[in-house]
Amino acid sequence: MKTVYKYFISLVILQLFSAGFLFPQVFSLKGTIASAKSGEALSFANVRVLETTTGTAANIEGVFELKLQKGNYKIIASFIGYKSDTIKIALNRNMNINIKLSPVELKLKEITVLPKKNRAIKIIRKAIERKNEREKLIKDYSFSAYTKGLIKTTRDITTGDNSINLDIGKMDTAQLKISGLLENQSRGYFLKPKFYKEEIIARKQSANFPPTINVLTGGRVIQNFYTDDIQFFGRELSSPISSNALNFYYFNLEDSLAMDNQKVYQIYFEPDDKTDAGFYGKIFITDKSYDLIKLDINLNSAANPGGFFSKVNIYQQFLPFANNIYMPIDYRLFVEGNFFGLIKFGFELNSIMQDYNINSGIAEDYFDMVILKVLPDADKKDSTFWNNIQTIPNTDNEMNAYKRIDSLESIPRTFADNFSFFAFRNSIDDNWSMSGPLSFYSFNPVEGHGVNFSVFYNDKTEKRLSFNNDLSYGFNDKKFKWNFASRYLFGEYRTVKTSVNVFDNLKILFQDSDEYNSLTSTLTALFGHYDFRNYYYSKGFSLNISGEVFPILELGIGYSNSTDKIAVVNSEFSIFNRRKKFAVNQPIFNSTIRTATFNWQIDFRNFIEDGYFRRRISQGKSSVIFSGDFTFSDKKLLSSGLDFNINQFNINSNINSFRSTSFQINMNFVNSNKSIPFQMMNALPGNIQSVGKDFTFRTLKYSEVVSDRVAAMGFQYNFNDEFFKLLQVPFLKDKQILLSIHFNAALTDISTDTYLLNKNLFLKSPVEFHKPFYEIGFGVGQMMFPLKLEFTWKLNHFGKNNFVFGINSFVF
Missing domain, CATH: 2.40.160.50 (membrane protein fhac: a member of the omp85/tpsb transporter family)
Incomplete structure (x- = not known):
């Protein structure tokens, strides 16, 4: 990706010489894992460094990479149904190895299958018991995670700070391609009963994505199927080893496999009632210990909101750590869909988890209302950092996508590229935008035919200053109107807001209770000779400042000075129903009102600190928000009219x-x-x-x-x-x-x-x-x-x- 450095040459040289002191020398052990029999790549095979908590998993092409310091290591590669292979490595340089695993055929004693006996039921019952035992053993844990997200569409996309934009129109039948990539390194912390916090240490993304979108970490999106708290698309779903699994799912023992010289049961499951929202697919449970070690499952159609998704596949593996406690080591989510045939899309999430510290004694006061924090230097990590952490190797498609997107984003976009005839707003460049064609014209009985033009500014770099200037003219009331509004955000997470608004315009009466957009009243007036709104003229200014005093409390004060005047109907134009008359515009109390306002809000929801802003999030939980304001007007103190x-x-x-x-x-x-x-x-x-x-x-x-x-x-x-x-x-x-x-x-x-x-x-x-x-x-x-x-x-x-x-x- 194209990077611009603003350092003196001497500083660059100093950094090059000091890099070895900042990061111990790390070598890359890269390789492939494949079947010795067929030569087929073993997607997502496990790779572990014995006697450590370090490990990784291969990508979909069977390629893996370990980042290790100089030394002697024993590397073990494993895959269910294959004999594990242990390799001794003396690592003193970057190395490449190819690992071939031999399939294992498990020899079973002859058994007599009794009618009406489902052997899977006993296995699942034991797995549930084992899950409950595991739960009792865990008090707290922490882990490291590397996460890679891929957005797939048929066309290239653009993004805003918290949105993704994609042009639609005709039927979308093209093949999906990678149109966006996200990568981040994070550290997660958990303490019973439900304390959780995560920190993003580093993040990078393709050039068409802003950093603020890159907050999807392994810990946040992972669904741990050892718990009963599984959610997809806002709906609670039952895990195949949840407490109620035997009453909800049908299970069938399909096969017995082997891994690391132990028997592994392959069990298929699906909801008893296919109209119930849940999962279906395969889970893998060890013999004797009855630990869940792998699942490859899908969301069923009843859990598919609107039928938009043609595929929602989850792949997850577990390995034993301290006290033989099985923990997730990866999480793969593969999603494909088609929105009314207009937008084909796909999404992939690949996370690997390692460096587990279980029951290390994490203090409760470590946790606060911040559930995800992007560290200040997360966006400044250079290639030296990324070369020293465990990642999932990029596939050829991913590397080509990075190059293609960076190349496209390096081409300057003109106003014509951003322009749309069907937009309310069109971008001029990264910071400036203007009214779109849909907002150029308006009609109401007071102004008659009106023309409108607005200019907007939003500082993309610091994300603190924004303002807009709205201009309009009514051909029937023959008045020129304008409104200037500005906002500046203070604080590390921009939690203090100051705003200034100066205006001389036409206002909507009782606008706070108005739930309709501006186009609705224009259409009802033009085609129905009916405007449900009333209007009045107002001239003046307002000043406001508000901000967080405590994490749950926000306070604000403001001052307003406005001179309000009555407005009357000046036009009876309508395309249809010309014999009708517009209703009399509701008169108001002509006066100059000066007020002081005090407002507050109490919000108990946790929040994300995304590197720029502090954003409240409900996490699918219940929430209550309290707010209020006090408005004061006084003739003597404020020289107000009332x-x-x-x-x-x-x-x-x-x-x-x-x-x-x-x-x-x-x-x-x-x-x-x-x-x-x-x-x-x-x-x-x-x-x-x-x-x-x-x-x-x-x-x-x-x-x-x-x-x-x-x-x-x-x-x-x-x-x-x-x-x-x-x-x-x-x-x-x-x-x-x-x-x-x-x-x-x-x-x-x-x-x-x-x-x-x-x-x-x-x-x-x-x-x-x-x-x-x-x-x-x-x-x-x-x-x-x-x-x-x-x-x-x-x-x-x-x-x-x-x-x-x-x-x-x-x-x-």
Whole structure:
């Protein structure tokens, strides 16, 4: 890969001479492992250095490499079904060896097979007992891991800081090729009951990937099949030696093999009910000790979300370490899929684990909320470092992919290369971007036809400074509008945020409760002569600073100064329904409001420190986030137009339930004091006709209920496809039909002071829920389609929209 060094020649020379002192001299022992009988490469064969914790595994081509200091070693190569081979090596230079393993035919005594006796059941029962014994022996452990990830597509890809971009269009039928590579070296630590932490010591990736994507380590993604805690795609699955395995899987003893002079049972398994999500494939268990030493398994179709994946294969091996405790020594994940025939893709993950220290006495205070930390110099490790650690040798395809990608990335990309007619934003270069064609035009009844242009800046190198400048002009209100917003991040992990916003533009009324995108209102206005939004003019600025005070607590303060003015309908243009009229735009309270704001958030989730940012992660666990803010306005102290204060408190939770089901509860409480201007009141999130959004009131119209005192709750239970599986309905149980149930409730009130201030602004009598309002409904969808059909009923406060049918989709 192309590297630019900014060092003086003298420093380079000094580094060259000092490299031998920084790293002891290490030699490479490289070779291949193949069958002595057929000559076929033995993919993923084990290679160990006797009397040490050092080892590796061959790649898919049977090629291995050990990095060792000068000395005499005994190297043992093994593969199930073959006789292990031990080789003595006097290592004083780089060496290449070829190892041929001879197949072993296990001679078994003649046995009588009794009818209705499944010999595999006894073996699995013993393996479960052995697993439980192993669990009792382990208190803590640490290990080193090297991980290599391969992204495969039919076309070359580009990436952002945390995303992968791939052009789609016509049917994708080409062959997969390697289009991205990730490599990292890490160290993992575990302490009972469930403390875990991992550090990335070094990482590198192909030129089309940013370092922030490279956080997939062996410890994070590995599924240890010695545990009962196996998860794929957010769904808990049973291991073939889990506590409930005998009640969930069918087992069949296929063969008896040998390795290291001991018998090994090869057992095939699959779910008893093929509509249950789980695994199928082969596991290998030793005779007498009943240790699981290898598995080669696949995800079944019931566990395949949406049927997008044509292959999900897991390959894992285990070897004994201290006290004969078997630990994972590698983990291979092979994934292939096709998204609606438009995107063929593949993903490979290859990890090798070694240098286990078991029960060394890791202290509990070593663990904190950081579950993965990228060390500061991880991206600075040079070839000297990588030449001295155990890795998986690159195949010819991988080496060619590195060269091809680096060559492509070295070609400067022009604006024309990045441009798309169907984008909301187009990149100019690594730091700058601008509006895309889909955002150039907008329409609403206040501005009429509008043209928009925005420029965005995001510092790709330091990832601290970002800003954007939005310009627009309405041809009917004849007003030029603009908005400048900037943000700068402080701290090692950019946990302190400062922002400045200066504006003179048209704002959406009650935007905080608006769940729709900007294109939706343009389309409804142009084609339906209907705009569900209301607007007002606002001019001013705001300043904010927020940051982490403790790992679970974030605090912030802010100041805002805005002059708000009423907006009116200036255009009746519509392509259809021209006889209709747009509704009167909701008037607001014309005033200059200056406020001070104090906000806070408590978040107990652990986080990843990826080298730049501290990112919260749920790890598939239940989570609750508390947040709130206090807004203060005072005529004397702040020279504001009104005296008032607003308190807001929020609870957002995600709770795991049985199997892959979960439920979310969002609560919002608002309380105000004195007179609140209309534009700062709270609107219950409603919906436009025949459309719905999660955690909105489906039977209420958009901004139908506004108030300054609110207690609202949204509840949603996601059964996914478990409900129909439990019912065992023949036609539906394997169709991956998704079911969700939603329930919403609210109490609202308009204080006397607020009502008197705004009484001439209400276009109709305000709706208040002095007694709780309730609605309930359900949604049905299919995993492959990004929408669901929703049916919702009011339970009280009957009137209009007592029953509502809607389509819920992110596209609106």
